[in-house]
Amino acid sequence: xxxxxxxxxxxxxxxxxxxxxxxxxxxxxxxxxxxxxxxxxxxxxxxxxxxxxxxxxxxxxxxxxxxxxxxxxxxxxxxxxxxxxxxxxxxxxxxxxxxxxxxxxxxxxxxxxxxxxxxxxxxxxxxxxxxxxxxxxxxxxxxxxxxxxxxxxxxxxxxxxxxxxxxxxxxxxxxxxxxxxxxxxxxxxxxxxxxxxxxxxxxxxxxxxxxxxxxxxxxxxxxxxxxxxxxxxxxxxxxxxxxxxxxxxxxxxxxxxxxx
Ligand code: ADP
Ligand code: MG
Numbered sequence: 038x039x040x041x042x043x044x045x046x047x048x049x050x051x052x053x054x055x056x057x058x059x060x061x062x063x064x065x066x067x068x069x070x071x072x073x074x075x076x077x078x079x080x081x082x083x084x085x086x087x088x089x090x091x092x093x094x095x096x097x098x099x100x101x102x103x104x105x106x107x108x109x110x111x112x113x114x115x116x117x118x119x120x121x122x123x124x125x126x127x128x129x130x131x132x133x134x135x136x137x138x139x140x141x142x143x144x145x146x147x148x149x150x151x152x153x154x155x156x157x158x159x160x161x162x163x164x165x166x167x168x169x170x171x172x173x174x175x176x177x178x179x180x181x182x183x184x185x186x187x188x189x190x191x192x193x194x195x196x197x198x199x200x201x202x203x204x205x206x207x208x209x210x211x212x213x214x215x216x217x218x219x220x221x222x223x224x225x226x227x228x229x230x231x232x233x234x235x236x237x238x239x240x241x242x243x244x245x246x247x248x249x250x251x252x253x254x255x256x257x258x259x260x261x262x263x264x265x266x267x268x269x270x271x272x273x274x275x276x277x278x279x280x281x282x283x284x285x286x287x288x289x290x291x292x293x294x295x296x297x
Pocket of ligand 2: 053054055077081082167168
């Protein structure tokens with residue numbers, strides 16, 4: 038069985054990409070076959086995984102979308118790259134912006150990614166989709182094929198405010214397109230426990246959402262080492278294995294694996 042997890046929040050800079058990479062590699066370290074899908078035209082996940090110039094990649098998610106739309110066969114391993122920490126990556130680049138716009142004229146445009154995922158999911162235990170910071174068609178595509186949605190949320194005032202719109206989108210997708218979709222939980226990220234402010238935000242998130250949704254027991258601490266990892270083409274487990282962010286992501290990995 039394969040579990041598909043969409044990592045979504047229309048706010049940028051809340052650690053979606055960092056979470057996708059470190060959760061994916063964490064699950065691979067536990068012996069799982071994992072595919073990471075970069076579903077953001079900024080290609081941040083592709084960059085973090087070592088493809089520093091994603092716009093020069095020959096094959097990306099854009100080519101997969103094109104094949105699905107044209108109802109062409111997708112050869113095995115098409116457009117998939119391999120990372121040294123034992124995960125596969127379907128990269129993305131700026132072309133995804135145009136591809137997303139062109140889907141407007143396509144029938145069942147919300148289900149293109151599902152078509153692809155259905156074709157490859159028996160090869161993986163986990164597929165993790167790193168969404169772009171919007172609630173547009175490609176994010177809806179990710180939600181339409183996911184088993185769960187993990188919502189990273191920076192422990193700061195504005196990112197917390199944006200959750201309502203995201204939850205509304207998730208519930209609409211669940212009603213209309215994907216009845217199996219569940220919320221994995223809200224993951225508080227960039228938590229600076231030294232400040233009262235962070236504590237207030239965490240208390241507020243628990244108060245507002247804690248009854249209807251799961252606020253995950255693991256919090257990802259704010260750390261310079263974590264922010265440096267993005268440029269290193271490696272996970273936090275390799276870059277700073279003894280640090281608090283590595284142990285938090287490893288705890289998150291255990292939680293997600295136990296919840297599968
Ligand atoms: P998103 O995908 O939501 O836009 P990113 O994962 O790209 O967010 O993270 C945004 C920025 O914050 C990046 O520069 C990243 O390196 C940094 N970052 C991520 N996690 C942490 C953390 N725990 N502590 C400090 N900085 C972090
Ligand atoms: Mg990102």
